[in-house]
Amino acid sequence: DIQMTQSPSLLSASVGDRVTLSCKASQNIYKYLNWYQQKLGEAPKLLIYYTNSLQTGIPSRFSGSGSGTDYTLTISSLQPEDVATYFCQQYNSWWTFGGGTKLELK
């Protein structure tokens, strides 16, 4: 099984900050990685697919990068509506989600 580890588990940042969330796979997942955003009380929403492709309708302040085992979600300028938990998901072998990074405002 491929394990996905996200860090940090909790991140506090201010409006306008550049925010970076990390996701590490236990083996090479060949960029087969998606990112989801889950706001409190809501279902997850797809943000980024195949490491760096922005889903339709998602603001351009969100971007993804990475390769091999290490991946990153970046928010270029944090907005209040970005407060949420973010999950990475690999699909190189079945589907596995990371444990999530909870993003809050400082």
Added chain:
Amino acid sequence: QVTLKESGPGILQPSHTLSLTCSFSGFSLSTYGMGVSWIRQPSGKGLEWLASIWWNGNTYNNPSLKSRLTVSKDTSNNQAFLKVTSVDTADTATYYCAHTGYYSGNYYVMDAWGQGASVTVSS
């Protein structure tokens, strides 16, 4: 517009079988590349993929739960189903179904989710 909605028993007793229905619109499970996945989330915790069913009838289950899961579909009525046998308190969670698409370039995405169905296993 793709929409999905889960329905289930709400509460059930240990050792019983959990049956969930996903009713959807905006796509067909007979169309190439279309699928429905089931994912669950215990309160305050992370996401766990359970199973997926595809347009061609292929099904895939999480190996850690494989023998307890059965996923099926009714293409004519735009529904997908999940059964989980021998439930216990560890199966208490919100259960989501999600439209899962396979797109050229080897993209697999869960790009539309239902609101979730809360399931509590308790005696």
